[in-house]
Each structure stands twice: as structure tokens, then as C-alpha cells.
Amino acid sequence: MSARTLISVEDYLAxxxxxxxxxxxxxxEERNVGEVTHARLQARIxxxxxxxxxxxxxxxxxxxxxxxxxxxxxxxxxxxxxxxPGEEVLTKPxxxxxxxxxxxxxxxxxxxxxNDYLAxxxxxxxxxxxxxxxxxxxxxxxGLQEVKSGVLQTENPALEVPLGEIFR
Numbered sequence: 001m002s003a004r005t006l007i008s009v010e011d012y013l014a015x016x017x018x019x020x021x022x023x024x025x026x027x028x029e030e031r032n033v034g035e036v037t038h039a040r041l042q043a044r045i046x047x048x049x050x051x052x053x054x055x056x057x058x059x060x061x062x063x064x065x066x067x068x069x070x071x072x073x074x075x076x077x078x079x080x081x082x083x084x085p086g087e088e089v090l091t092k093p094x095x096x097x098x099x100x101x102x103x104x105x106x107x108x109x110x111x112x113x114x115n116d117y118l119a120x121x122x123x124x125x126x127x128x129x130x131x132x133x134x135x136x137x138x139x140x141x142x143g144l145q146e147v148k149s150g151v152l153q154t155e156n157p158a159l160e161v162p163l164g165e166i167f168r
Contacts, residue, residue: 006026006027007027007028008026009073012028013065013089019031019063020063020065021075022072022074022113024071025072031075035102037130038100038101041100041128041130041166041167042062042077042078042100044165044166044168045078045128045161045166046060048161049080049159049161056157057082057083057157058081058095058157059081059083059084060078060079061079061085063075063077064089064090065089066089066094066117067089068117068119068120074113076097076113076117077098078098078100079095079096079097079098080094080096081094093117093120093121093123095154095157096124096125096126096154097122097126098127098128099114099125099126099127100129100130101128101129101130103131110127111144117138118138118139123140123154124154125137126138126152127144133167135152137153147163150162150163151163
């Protein structure tokens with residue numbers, strides 16, 4: 001087995017990866033993206049959020065780097081901030097981070113990402129599975145739970161995203 005090469009935070013931030021990658025403790029971690037179902041769901045939820053919440057002060061961003069702690073950066077599929085973030089790489093917790101599963105994703109890997117976001121102070125993490133049409137929400141108080149109501153929700157500010165609008 002070959003050893004992975006360590007790179008610095010500065011080198012990571014100065015490099016444009018296509019698609020962008022996570023940076024975890026000196027190592028690059030590729031993200032599973034590129035499938036049509038993933039891309040279409042990402043487009044639908046982004047469009048829904050822009051249409052219904054941008055005018056209310058929520059900023060919707062796709063694939064932006066989020067520094068979840070020193071030496072660790074994640075790139076959520078979508079994230080929302082309340083107001084303009086004021087920085088190119090987010091160091092303050094977004095309001096919501098959204099991860100869309102690809103067929104290759106494993107729940108154990110997703111749980112690490114969720115825990116990174118929650119530990120940073122992200123109030124809501126949503127996980128969407130386009131294959132099974134399931135949605136999950138995670139908060140520090142409740143942990144990861146399947147959404148049974150048919151609506152992804154937040155409080156303060158209140159957001160509601162009907163699953164029927166994005167899983168079409």
C-alpha cells in the first residue's frame with residue numbers, strides 16, 4: 001500500500017480541483033459527484049431554494065468550501081447562509097448544509113461529514129438520496145433522522161421544502 005502525500009492548507013486553497021475535493025487533515029478526499037440523478041436533484045433543490053427564499057435573505061450556494069475546523073474543509077453540494085457570508089471560503093457555520101448521496105456513498109462516510117458540520121455549529125444538515133427518494137435531517141439535538149413528514153424544515157428562520165417538489 002502506498003502512503004498518501006500530505007499537502008498544506010495553502011496548497012489546497014490555491015488549487016482548483018474539478019470537481020472540487022474535501023481536504024481532511026492534509027489529504028485530498030474526492031467527492032462522489034457526476035451522476036445525472038445527483039445533478040438533477042441538486043439543480044431542483046437549488047432552484048426551489050432560490051425561488052422561495054433568496055428574497056427573504058437566505059443565500060444559496062453550491063459546492064463552496066467550508067472550513068469545518070483547522071486543517072479540514074468540506075464541500076457540501078448545497079449550503080445556505082442567512083445573509084451574505086462575506087468570505088470566499090466559509091469559516092462561519094452555514095445555516096444549512098445539504099449532501100446528496102451518490103450510489104457509491106457509504107453511510108459511515110456521510111456520518112463523518114454530518115458530524116463535521118454539526119461540530120462546526122451548522123444548525124441543520126440535510127441528506128438526500130435520489131435513488132430511494134428518502135431525506136434525512138440532522139441537528140445537534142436530534143442526530144440523524146429520516147424525514148417522515150414529507151417536508152424538510154428549519155426554524156429561525158423557518159424554511160419548508162416539500163419533498164414532492166424536489167423528488168420529481
